[in-house]
Amino acid sequence: MEHHQVAIYLAAMATGGLLGGLAPEAGPGLEHAINPVLGALLFVTFLQVPAAELFRSLRDGRFLTAALVVNFVVVPLVVAAMFTFLPADQGVRVGVLLVLLCPCVDYVIVFSGLAGGSSRRLLAATPLLLVAQMLLLPGFLYLFMGSELADIVDVGPFVEAFVVLIVIPLALAWALQAWAARRPVGQRAADAATTTMVPLMAATLLTVVASQVPKLGGSLTDVAAVIPFYAAFLVVMAFAGKGVARLFRLGAPAGRAIVFTGATRNSLVVLPLALALPGTLAVAAVVVVTQTLVEVLGMVAYVRLIPRLLPSGEPAAAEPTAR
16 A cells, blocks of 8 residues: 555545535535544554654754744745735635645655655654644734634634644554553554554545535635645745755755655645634635645655755755754
């Protein structure tokens, strides 16, 4: 499955689209399944980051700083340049902001690895990126949308998503790691859990797409209007990520990882936030899912093109160690 995971993810999204179109009545039930399946996916993701290695990775200051700069300085500037040209619908704008301002923490590791990027560094940086985006997102939304957004968006779902999708999976992953370190049966359980990464990713994509396709309805025009923005974002961030990698003098593997973390967005984790918005902003959830569809196709191109953009033969600097 690992060798064919890109095809599996595309097939999962196609199946989700077909299911959503043929059985729209299943949408509400599938929507309730998003958080559980996503929480399981993030648990398995965190399980691959030993707690001790996570703390050691915090010493890899050059890579971590580059990841923070590309995601929370460069990306907001790119989004700001695009924002004026977005459709005027407030729900569409909120959806675009939610998804583009938050870096991906799941399949970015897969695609970065396929392109020869330093997946281990991205994996270790995942909790830091998650915490940073949850802390910074309310401020970014306020800067872009103004104080009126405070009257529309409830902070409760943000806190709930942080606890359910980050704190609990991370705590369970570390508990299983501790058990695995002490007992052979714990190690076998941890090994078995890590083999579920690809099926869980596919199940998450299928569930998300199938639950949101029935909501397209009259919003199809608004949703289609954001596709060029998502495509342009991928193009711009390829070169912006390369610029950040050069600025921090990172070698090819780390540099490719920086390009991928800057380009891939956290649509799956922010979707529950979009689903919690009031009915007047319901289109935001579909706008978020649309980004996933565009991005996965873009990642197929990235896997081929980013190694050419950052070839192994031109190291920007000696590759720093994570120790």
